[in-house]
Amino acid sequence: MAAVRFTGVDKRYGDVVAVRGLSLDIADGEFMVLVGPSGSGKTTALRMLAGLESISGGEIAIGERVVNRIAPRERDIAMVFQDYALYPQMSVFDNLAFGLRRRKVAKDEIERRVRGAADLLDIGAYLDRKPGQLSGGQAQRVALGRALVRQPQVFLMDEPLSNLDAQLRTQTRGEIKRVQQEVRTTTVYVTHDQVEAMTMGDRIAVMNDGVLEQVGTPEELYERPANRFVAGFIGSPAMSFFDAAASGEDGGLRLRGEGIDLRLPGLPPLSGELSVGVRPEAARLWNGGGHGLAGPLRGGVTYVEALGRETFVGVDVGGARLALFQEGRIALTPGDVVDFGLVPEGLRFFSPADGAAIAVPSAERTS
Amino acid sequence: MTSRRELSLTYAILGVFSLIAVLPIVGIVFTAVQDQGELAAFGTFQGVHLDNFADAWRDGNFGSYLRSSAIVTVSVVAISVLLSILAGYAFGLMRFRGAQVLFYVFLLGLMVPTEAMIVPLYYDFRDLGLTDTYWALILPQIGTSVAFGTFWMRAYFRTVPRSLVEAARLDGASSWFTLWRVLLPLARPAVLTMTVLLFMWTWNEFLLALVMVTDEGLRTAPLGLSFFQGRNQTNLTLLAAGAVIVATPVVVLYVFLQRHFIRGMLSGAVKG
């Protein structure tokens, strides 16, 4: 059990910079998710932590030890690979025992740990089988078990759920989280799926293009994204954006853009060009107004996503594409013209130049 | 042309060419089992006469020739397989300076024919007093065999998923342990193919033996056959029996492991 610390970590491949100045503190026992699109550097960061890639600059520490030059086997870590990497010619039992045998752990201790992990992951029935005889889900659990029996200081997981079908993924997500909470081992988990990140992580580190965009709890990332990238990346369906010119009016905020003219008395006066972010749940059909909606704005329906319990409606307002949220079903078709309003507390503001969030102090920021 | 006629034509072509491929071989086997005195034209069958093989073995000395071939072939193949696995592993899964260049050297050496090397090899071995020894046959053939074997095993090891190697490394396995306990059990088909190909090439090697060996006791099978033919212009059945003896080991291996032979010889191919 140990904390992990990245300090100014770089990774360069010739002229290509895969990771730039990554500094991240992971607390002992924490489940930290590294999330980002392909090429964001999240996997590279994980592999540097594992010792599978060399470190071009900066330091990585596990516990009190700087591990830059230490071989993977000496780092007291265990890793779950995306393709599981189970030893094909060995039984599940031998797969689980492999690392322990290499470390000369006593036979009865090996037996105990393997059985323990098998019980925890419910794979006891497969101990004699070979990996080729397992289903995807079973193989994934064996890969997990192989990491468990090592009882390392840190678990590393490289997109372990990517190769599972959607339903199995949801189920296994919960199992991994449950297991982690039982053993309370520091875990660094890489994924490109922000839903996985939001549901599993104690904290989430969002990476993009080699750089750490923001680290925080799921709630922090959702409610207070540090920049446009994080705002657009976290949350499903994604946040919509439109450009507007802000000015102060009557002590409040006025936003003007293509087809948009909003007066928001509750918000502080900002000025200049802004990029405004709107989550679907902060954009509603007008239906006469009220409920604190600002508007009405008028737009053309571009799509209707009816999901049974809820419906998302895409509207086009002067070139900006926004998504509206509606409980239940709605009788709309693309081409219809609708009136809708925005919830002022649900708006987020970003600088058009560098995407940084513009902090807007307010008593309650909920949406 | 209708499909039916095309099908018949195809079968006909396949049949005819298969027949032609097999006929000479059948012919020589047939000749080998005939009695010398009653040697008749092909088409007449006088009964099977296995004495010829026994005669060839003893008087024709083919027993000795086979033994020499066995010694040379087994030595070459065993050592070459081992060395090729090690070198192929290094080229396939390790990074070190100059790996690319060194591999190209192997590759180029692979394309050099024996004819180019036979002259200096002979004079070098002569100067060392090693002509007319098994070493003269074994060592050069290991040299050419590892060129092929290294190429082959490297190609195989490059297909191994790197996550498997990394998992083993994380689990604390040394490179040696990973090779023998994790990777090689998977490599059996590749190793087997390499083994049968090297066996075939080594067993069938003629020029090297012709140049290096004059001692009757060291003659390998192909060389022995050539020598026997030189002495035996008239006793055709005995010659045929000798030929059959020389060819049999590889053919038997082929019958049981044909998939490996064919796959091996074609695979240089169908990667294009």
Place this chain on the structure above:
Amino acid sequence: MSAPASISPPALAGAEAAPDWPLGGTRSDARPPGEPRRVGYLYLLPAFAVFAAFVLVPLGHAFWLSLWEWDGVSPGTWVGLDNYSDVVSDPALRRAFMHALVLIVFYALLPVAIGLLLAGLLARVRVRGLAFFRTVLFLPQVVAMVVVAVMWRMIYDPQNGALNELLRTVGLGSLAQSWLGDFDLALPAVGLVGTWVWYGLAMVLLTAGVQKIPPSLFDAARVDGAGMVREFFAVTLPALRGEIAVALTLTTIAALRNFDLVYITTKGGPGDATSVPAFQVYSRAFESGQVGSAAALGLSLTAVIFAISFTINRIAERGGR
């Protein structure tokens, strides 16, 4: 077949293509801790040592020898590159290479043509039991060349040989002759043996290639109204480029290296009707005391083999693979 055949061009191409792993090159700062580094050289050492000692060193030595005129016993005379200029100027050597060219037709072109014929047919029909045919067709490849030579020498025998017997039985006895003893027929007779040895490989190789062509290509051609011949030239032939290259490379090199066959059947005769470079290397080095010339010839042969492999590979690749 004797020593290992060359590796065919497409496989070479695979060897040369840059792998996506390892990333980052091999400079020391790019290597993760604990990854095998210098130990790689150790794994390599035994194989490379034997290879260097018995392939590379002899090659170098061959080049050295080729610069002298030497009979193998008494001291030699320095001649520089004369032995190499002999390769093009000496009529005996020129004839040898001409004969090799003829043999290439028999060893390479004929088998590939046969293979293409079969491949063309197999593109249109489904044949069962292909595995059986493949096994039989491949058999000549597996038998030692010396045995093949002995076999065919017996077949070509003027008195008792199967060929002449066959001709006599069908009433063409007048055609029966000494095939390997005739100045004009000896070379083709030897060539046909090569054809026999290699057509099986060509057939197997090309038919395997044909089965990898996506059926949609044929469907498209047929919809466009292509008949059998058009279809062959428009779809089958281009798709088989790689396999044809391999077949041609393997067989051409075999044609150049056919020492065993010539030694057993004709020893270069009658006269020098079947003299080929491979046999000349042996004959000059060990029979007529022209070691330097033999060495130069061997290296020239190697150069020709390299050139042919390279050329075939280039042509195949240019065809858009």
